[in-house]
Amino acid sequence: MVCPRCASNQSDEIKFCTFCGANLQAVREAIDREPGKKFDWGDTWLAEMFRSGQAAELQKLEMERRLGITPEVKRYNEIKAGVIVSSVGIGLTIFLFVFMQGIAGNVAPDAARVITRLWVAGVIPFMVGLALIVNGLVVSKKIVAALERDQKPTNSLDAGASPRGLRAADTSEFIPANLSVADQTTRHLESSERKVT
Secondary structure (H helix, E strand, O other): OEOOOOOOEOOOOOOEOOOOOOEHHHHHHHHHHOOOOOOOHHHOHHHHHHOOHHHHHHHHHHHHHHHOOOHHHHHHHHHHHHHHHHHHHHHHHHHHHHHHHHHHOOOOHHHHHHHOOHHHHHHHHHHHHHHHHHHHHHHHHHHHHHHHHHHOOOOOHHHOOOOOOOOOOOOOOOOOOOOOOOHHHHHHHHHHHHHHO
């Protein structure tokens, strides 16, 4: 079963999604209760596999909108992922340095020179995490600001110092009307009678 909240594949036996905690049992019951729903190939994994890149991206954006994942939330998640990945890189570097120093004493001198330098492999995830952090702090922040600027209405009624509105009605005031509703029609008929005669 595919979780409707996070779109992850889940086993049919479990009651809750292992990724987001959604109640899959309730979803199954709701699906079973829908009477007369026809099978739609467009809702299957096969259709998703053949969907174009743009259609898949639009579907992904719609899913994110329904889940309430805003660009700001994505930015924070990216920063969080960067911190986690760079921390893993530091931990891996330290582990490899200590572990390989212990092994280096038991191997040939040529192999020991290679083994003692394997700790550098931990620098790769550290740099990837650092790049994610910088991207989240700088680039994604500008993207979020641009999206917010595009979504703000240009002319708002609340833009002035005081909100504009209608004044309260004064029922004692009488404004004389210079023209009646039928005045223009009457003038038109009078001018057409003159032309006919």
